[in-house]
Amino acid sequence: MAERYTSFEPGGTRWLWQRLTAAFLVIVLAFHFFLLHFVNHADEVTFAMSEARMTQLTYFSLMILFLVTATFHGVNGVYNALVNQGLSGSRKTAVKAILGIASLVLIVQGVRTAIAWAGGVPI
Amino acid sequence: MSQSYNRGLIEDFGRWREFSAGMWAWIFHKFTGWVLVGYLFTHIAVLSTALTSEAAYTTTIQALESLLVVRILEVGLLAVAVFHILNGLRLLFVDLGVGLEAQDKSFYASLILTGVIVVASVPTFLAGVSI
Numbered sequence: 001m002a003e004r005y006t007s008f009e010p011g012g013t014r015w016l017w018q019r020l021t022a023a024f025l026v027i028v029l030a031f032h033f034f035l036l037h038f039v040n041h042a043d044e045v046t047f048a049m050s051e052a053r054m055t056q057l058t059y060f061s062l063m064i065l066f067l068v069t070a071t072f073h074g075v076n077g078v079y080n081a082l083v084n085q086g087l088s089g090s091r092k093t094a095v096k097a098i099l100g101i102a103s104l105v106l107i108v109q110g111v112r113t114a115i116a117w118a119g120g121v122p123i
Numbered sequence: 124m125s126q127s128y129n130r131g132l133i134e135d136f137g138r139w140r141e142f143s144a145g146m147w148a149w150i151f152h153k154f155t156g157w158v159l160v161g162y163l164f165t166h167i168a169v170l171s172t173a174l175t176s177e178a179a180y181t182t183t184i185q186a187l188e189s190l191l192v193v194r195i196l197e198v199g200l201l202a203v204a205v206f207h208i209l210n211g212l213r214l215l216f217v218d219l220g221v222g223l224e225a226q227d228k229s230f231y232a233s234l235i236l237t238g239v240i241v242v243a244s245v246p247t248f249l250a251g252v253s254i
Contacts, residue, residue, distance in 0.1 A: 019218060022211050029204060037244075042197065043188040043251045047177035067167075074160030081153055102164075109167050116173045 014080050021073040028066045047117070054117035067110040075103045144227035148210055155207040162200060194252045201248065202241045209233040 036042065040049065053059045079099055087095060115121060142150070169187070173180040187193045213229045216222050222229055 019215060022215060026208050026212060029208060033201065033204065037197075037201075038247055041247070041250060043185065045184040045188065046181045047173060050173070050180070070163055074156070074163050077156050078160055081156070106164060106167055109171055113167065113170050113173050 014076060014083075018073060018076055018080065021069045021076075024069055025066075025073055028062065028069070032066065050117045051119070054114055055119070055122045057122045060114060060118055060122050063114060064111060067114075068107055071103050071106050071110075075099045144230045148213070148226075148230040148233070151206060152210050152214070155203045155210075158200075158203045159207060189252065191249075191252050191254055194249050198241060198245060198248050201244055202237060205240050206233060206237040209236055 036045075054063070079096065082095060083092065169183065170180075172183045210230070210233045213222070213226070213233055216229075217226055
């Protein structure tokens with residue numbers, strides 16, 4: 001049998017969550033690229049076009065979910081890579097705190113921007 | 124029968140000459156991951172101009188998109204994203220126990236498919252830009 005290379009730890013959930021969010025992001029990232037580069041073209045972007053998309057609840061909620069999932073996947077990926085690289089002890093705690101705060105700031109800023117486009121939560 | 128295999132410290136990049144296809148896939152996945160997470164923060168920062176005013180957002184995006192260097196960087200971003208998606212799918216399948224024996228071939232397939240998709244997308248990504 002071939003040797004099995006894996007970064008999973010038995011019972012560990014960090015990489016499991018990475019895989020679960022990946023399955024969602026594969027679809028939504030491809031959709032995002034396709035919609036904003038092939039259906040709509042990047043040089044034609046206006047506030048009004050973004051507003052038109054964001055005022056639809058389905059699109060708005062998908063983009064918020066996309067933001068949260070992508071932030072988790074990106075930051076968790078960085079954290080896991082650093083832990084695999086040997087990060088431990090107080091440096092590990094500090095990195096975890098910094099990445100957590102950075103994630104929170106990114107999500108808050110992204111949600112504020114989405115709300116600015118939609119002129120409020122489109123319920 | 125399973126056997127233990129001492130792979131050493133795989134994060135030792137000084138051993139790059141010994142790397143196999145799977146190791147290169149691992150390195151490319153990490154590299155593209157770092158680029159994508161860096162871009163995510165930049166992306167939200169640029170889009171945040173919508174918080175200033177409608178005109179600030181439209182002007183900023185259109186000014187950026189008028190630059191050839193931005194369009195070329197976007198093609199690079201596409202390459203990075205497509206590889207990360209395709210290799211990510213490869214990882215998901217391998218973790219589910221599917222295709223482990225052909226993991227080197229699926230890595231090469233990811234590279235080739237990334238190249239094809241990126242080359243085919245270049246005209247769309249460069250449309251309407253002045254040099």
